[in-house]
Amino acid sequence: MGSSFGDLFRISTFGESHGGGVGVIVEGCPPRLNLDLNAIQAELDRRKPGQSKITTPRKEDDRVEILSGLLDGVTLGTPIAMVVRNKDQRPQDYKEMEVAFRPSHADATYQAKYGIQARSGGGRASARETIGRVAAGAIAKQLLAKAHGTEVIAWVKRIHTLEASIDPSTVSLEAVESNIVRCPDTAMAEQMIERIEAIGREGDSCGGVIECVVRGIPAGLGMPVFDKLEADLAKAVMSLPATKGFEIGSGFAGTLQKGSEHNDAFLPTADGTLHTATNNSGGIQGGISNGEAIVIRVAFKPTATIRKAQQTINASGAATTLEAKGRHDPCVLPRAVPMVEAMVALVLADHLLRQQGQCGLSSQW
Helix, strand or coil: CCCEECCCCEEEEEECCCCCEEEEEEECCCCCCECCHHHHHHHHHHHCCCCCCCCCCCCCCCCEEEEECEECCEECCCCEEEEEECCCCCHHHHCHHHCECCCCCCHHHHHHHHCCCCCHHHHHHCHHHHHHHHHHHHHHHHHHHHHHCCEEEEEEEEECCEECCCCCCCCCHHHHCCCCCCCCCHHHHHHHHHHHHHHHHCCCCCCEEEEEEEECCCCCCCCCHHHCHHHHHHHHHHCCCCEEEEEECCHHHHHHCCHHHHCCCECCCCCCCCCECCCCCCCEECCEECCCCEEEEEEECCCCCCCCCEEEEECCCCEEEECCCCCCCCCCHHHHHHHHHHHHHHHHHHHHHHHHHHHCCCCCC
């Protein structure tokens, strides 16, 4: 019912923002995979609240408990269950929101669909639900790295009107993690931090764009027609909270080019693998990876819950004014970076298993 994702490498997340905890069940992970459990926790630490002055001050350690599916850190091939307990819960901060729908939040649509909702913190609509995705994505990342040396790196490309220019072929995780906004351009990162703080002081919020590169991905992943690799990537990242746009390769800018300008010319290689002179396709052609780096961008809207007074309605449909309380990110993008990486890794791990299941191990792998 909308809480599961993937085919062979499949996850199901559970839990609400201010409930007892949140977590995930991972099915289809191959057996005998040695997992670095510290790497799973490290990914959750990148996502957790309270990690810097530009994120929500909610204090959660987000310590993951692995309940099943492992023996001495090695996968058994059985479902892997992981949970993070909620500690710093303050449902009293949401009393006003029990009678007023937050503009552009999921309150009204959840109420219209179910006739009931967990309003404290947004319930399943809260970004806290992504804990399970990030934990599962950390496993997918390790699977991809061990299979092909694949690396998935995302970063903040734009905050509000401030945009950085980053080379996807050379960007490193260390550069991304060198500052609290997760923008590898140090000078631009300082401006972004100042912008987020200034907008936050106004009781307002801002959005932006996250860019992500996948390097070391083999050719051949993806399915024709409905399960094209870029289609599954789009669905994956657009299922994250606050997302409003997706681009791959040249994206919308490619519509301004002629075919002779946009086409990626193939070049001969010594080993017969595919290689192109340019990468306007973003590493995917015909829905199938061509071996070049996959480059995508995801647009995130401004955080819906803000302290400024807003006109809205209550559950009865009567007009009212809402000044939201609680602890909210003035900008979701710094914490969304590991979320984007996780969803991309989950798609690629799933398609890797699907490719092996249908076509076997390619000689080029």
